[in-house]
Amino acid sequence: DIQMTQSPSSLSASVGDRVTITCRASQNIMTFLNWYQQKPGKAPKLLVYTASSLQDGVPSRFSGSGSGTDFTLTISSLQSDDFATYYCQQSYGTPYTFGQGTKVDMK
Amino acid sequence: EVQLLESGGDLVQPGGSLRLSCAASGFRFSTYSMSWVRQAPGQGLEWVASISTTGGTTYYADSVTGRFTISRDNSKNTLSLQMNSLRDADTALYYCTKGSATPRPLKFDYWGQGILVSVSS
Numbered sequence: 001d002i003q004m005t006q007s008p009s010s011l012s013a014s015v016g017d018r019v020t021i022t023c024r025a026s027q028n029i030m031t032f033l034n035w036y037q038q039k040p041g042k043a044p045k046l047l048v049y050t051a052s053s054l055q056d057g058v059p060s061r062f063s064g065s066g067s068g069t070d071f072t073l074t075i076s077s078l079q080s081d082d083f084a085t086y087y088c089q090q091s092y093g094t095p096y097t098f099g100q101g102t103k104v105d106m107k
Numbered sequence: 108e109v110q111l112l113e114s115g116g117d118l119v120q121p122g123g124s125l126r127l128s129c130a131a132s133g134f135r136f137s138t139y140s141m142s143w144v145r146q147a148p149g150q151g152l153e154w155v156a157s158i159s160t161t162g163g164t165t166y167y168a169d170s171v172t173g174r175f176t177i178s179r180d181n182s183k184n185t186l187s188l189q190m191n192s193l194r195d196a197d198t199a200l201y202y203c204t205k206g207s208a209t210p211r212p213l214k215f216d217y218w219g220q221g222i223l224v225s226v227s228s
Contacts, residue, residue, distance in 0.1 A: 001169075034214050036152075043202055043218035044144075044152065055216065087152055091213045094166045096142075096154040 002026050002090050006099035012107040019075040021102045023088035028068050032092035035064055035073045038101075039084045047086075048073065078104075109133040111203045111219035118225040123193050129186040129203030129219060137161075137181040140206035142215060143188050145199035145224075155201070156188065159210050166211060170196070193226045200224075 003026035013019050023033065031051035036044040046055045048064035051071055061076045075082055083106055088099040115127040127143070142157040156177040157166040165177050176189040186203055200221040206212025 032213065036215075038152075043221055044215075045218070046214060046216045049214040049216070089152070089154075089215075094154075094157070094211070095168050096157075096212075098152040098154070101151050 001095055002029060002092060002097050004088055004090055004097050004099040006086075006088055006102050008102060009100065010103040010105065012105055013078050014107045015078055015080055017078045017107075019078050019082075019104060021073045021086055021088075021104075023066075023071045023073070023099050025069045025071075025090055025092075029090045029092035031067045032090055033064070033066065033071045034089045034091060035062075036087045036089065037082075037084045038087065044087065075104075109205060109217045111205060111217060113201065113203050113219045113222035116201065116222035116224050118227065119193055120228050121194060121226055123226070124189070124191045125193065125224060127188040127190065127201055127203075127222060127224070131184045131186065131203075131205070134205065136179075136184040138208050140209060140212040141177075141179060141186045142204045142206055142212050143177060143186075144202045144204055144215060144218075145197075146202070146221070147196075147199040150199075153199075157206065157212050158186070160208070164210060190224070193224075195226050197224060198226045 033051045035048040038044040052064045085103045110132045112130045143155040158177045174192045203219040204215035205217040
């Protein structure tokens with residue numbers, strides 16, 4: 001199975017900060033990497049697919065990059081609505097696997 | 108507007124069975140792969156199973172292989188998950204997710220609100 005490792009597991013930030021979350025795959029997954037946002041009590045929401053494509057309706061302050069084994073989700077200027085948990089997920093092959101999540105909370 | 112509405116969750120004893128359903132609307136159901144993803148209380152996300160557009164190909168996590176069966180009825184725009192031999196570890200919120208217009212899902216772009224399955228004696 002492909003293991004997905006996110007870092008950090010949690011971070012504290014302020015509105016306006018630039019936030020970067022990394023995700024590392026245990027093997028080459030090309031660009032088959034998606035990012036999701038989940039708020040407490042809500043279903044996850046797709047933010048970025050195939051490493052760098054922004055899902056329709058997602059604000060442009062979110063961006064994704066990377067290929068192979070190393071990937072990054074960046075929030076260019078954190079907004080109050082962005083405090084949430086973020087997950088990466090590989091779709092290179094089954095079993096599909098998720099990272100353990102990165103919780104972004106208010107500093 | 109894409110809508111996915113899960114039903115069928117319940118409290119069941121270990122070894123019991125349950126069938127989840129997901130009613131889909133707002134998109135051409137028969138042209139998209141579909142999946143179930145679960146989340147145990149306070150934990151992260153775990154992919155459970157996926158099914159191709161026609162239902163001819165299915166994929167399962169090792170943890171549910173041989174116990175769970177994913178199926179779809181394209182005439183009724185419905186996705187199902189038959190869960191047998193349930194274990195305590197299957198306790199989770201189960202999400203129905205819409206995949207991509209490919210044989211296997213390359214992303215989970217829409218999610219239902221989730222349905223709770225509790226396995227306990």
